[in-house]
Amino acid sequence: MTFAVHGLPVARGIAIGRAVLVVSSRIDVAHYFIKPEEIETEIDRVRTARNAVADELAKLQANVAQMGPNDAPHELAALLEVHQMLLQDEALSGGVKHWISERLYNAEWALTTQLEIIARQFDEMEDPYLRERKADLEQVVERLLHRMKGTAAVLAPSPPRRKRAASADDDNDDPTAGDGIDVPLVLIAHDLSPADMLQFKKSVFAGFVTDVGGRTSHTAIVARSMDIPAVVGARTASQLVRQDDWVIIDGDAGVVIVDPSPIILAEYGFKQRQGDLERGRLARLRHKPAITLDGQRVELLANIEMPEDTVGAVKAGAVGVGLFRSEFLFMGRDTGTRQTRLPDEEEQYQAYKRAVEGMQGMPVTIRTIDVGADKPLDSISANKQEHLNPALGLRAIRWSLADPAMFLTQLRAILRAAAHGEIHLLIPMLAHASEIRQTLSLIDFARAELDNRGAVYGHVKLGAMIEIPAAALTLRIFLKHFDFLSIGTNDLIQYTLAIDRADESVAHLYDPAHPAVLRLVADTIAECRRQGKGVAVCGEMAGDVAFTRLLLGLGLRSFSMHPSRILAVKQEVLRADTGKLEAWAKGVLESDDPAAAMAG
Known part of the structure; x- marks a missing residue:
């Protein structure tokens, strides 16, 4: 019987395939494909x-x-x-x-x-x-x-043997009967850890669905990084969908259709082909410079999780990496003591060096480790945080400053990698002048340690994330110490509106177009431009074409997003006239209902 489950759309497109369930267990269970x-x-x-x-x-x-x-x-x-x-x-x-x-x-x-x-x-x-x-x-x-536990083989992702997708001409009882050809798989889970997401990122899923999560939960962000249709916050999907059920994921509408009829399959197959054609049209813009109609050059950068992601960034036409989420190097290492789980200086140095080399001379912005909230470092941390509010706890720079030895290891690795190309060092979640002083002191100390060792290292530009309202309201302090700022809209929205971005029960209140959010973003861009400092937006808003014209009108000229969004945003940039957009953007800011003003 055909039925639908509704959730939140987080990665666009249509996926059709057999359901693969990731089932929760009372002990931590690894999920990966073997050879x-x-x-x-x-x-x-x-x-x-x-x-x-x-x-x-x-x-x-x-x-x-x-x-x-x-x-x-x-x-x-x-x-x-x-x-x-x-x-x-x-x-x-x-x-x-x-x-x-x-x-x-x-x-x-x-x-x-x-x-x-x-x-x-x-x-x-x-x-x-x-x-x-x-x-x-x-x-x-x-x-x-x-x-x-403890006897698992080394993780070795490998595509499972699959059969072809169903079509409208198939017998819906067994669309794959007798053919033995490949079929896409879609992932259904209550929730997925960032480590699991990284593992599945290397595999064969055509789409995925989770019961929990919001539009900017880290699960959703990594889903977009996989460039596959995804729906989160689908509540009971993992209980209603059975192993090997045929499933359609509509990533545009946030709908999951289970056991679809031949007519529904035909309709969504057509939508899927239309999406492929649109991607083909956008691909023609890959080598075209991002310059507006009135001659304003716009920097379109990539967000990445691992050094290997630079391949997709270059292929999408990114002119650099605006956000390398370094915490993913630290995840999925749940064996041994805490010290053996953390990558050492040499391992980190080699990873950052690969990222720099992968970008072929273009700049790479590395954010220091940002764990906590919806990105616990391991299952122990996740269990410890279960009854707390991790978004307001020991995370990001707070976590790094609480463990100077770990932080210095990362700083030394980044500085050494800077000898191989242009690196910008980005610090997350700063809010206090004392945190800024501590951070800068540790960066100086890391340089002194490398000097004492006679190690070769390079110069880095220093940047700070603006993702706490307190930071956005005290920009004067930040701009005294940093070369550039990067607005992390995901957390800025979360903290401004007091909404847990990973909680589907309040996801409807998560509003990037809220007047308070837009005012903080606009003021940050304006102040940086006044002082001649670089400013970028690296949150999900940067890759949302609904906000491209507004951000351009507010004066933003540097956008950092997942590589899969670059061509769509570039298309908006090429159609824009920033001179005309400035007055329009000012009207949106002054409106009581910015979302309606943007749509009008």
């Missing part, structure tokens, strides 16, 4: 864990048998027997083998996927006793996952 030659190794990991758990249960059963009736009730022996039966059940082991061998899931992912499928079967049973056995199954799987 075909690793199938037997992963199956053997499950087999080894199953044998070990079977031995554990057998020993417990033997101990129970030796106890008297007062020490161990007979129900305990029966429960252990049920666990043994579930452990050996072919529905569990056979399903796990299927997901490993057919979809190339790693063993843990295959286990949680099959658990979800069997658990739903238990939920549909009429007998209450049998329904309750779902909890026993969950306990058995948790035992297996604990056994496998």
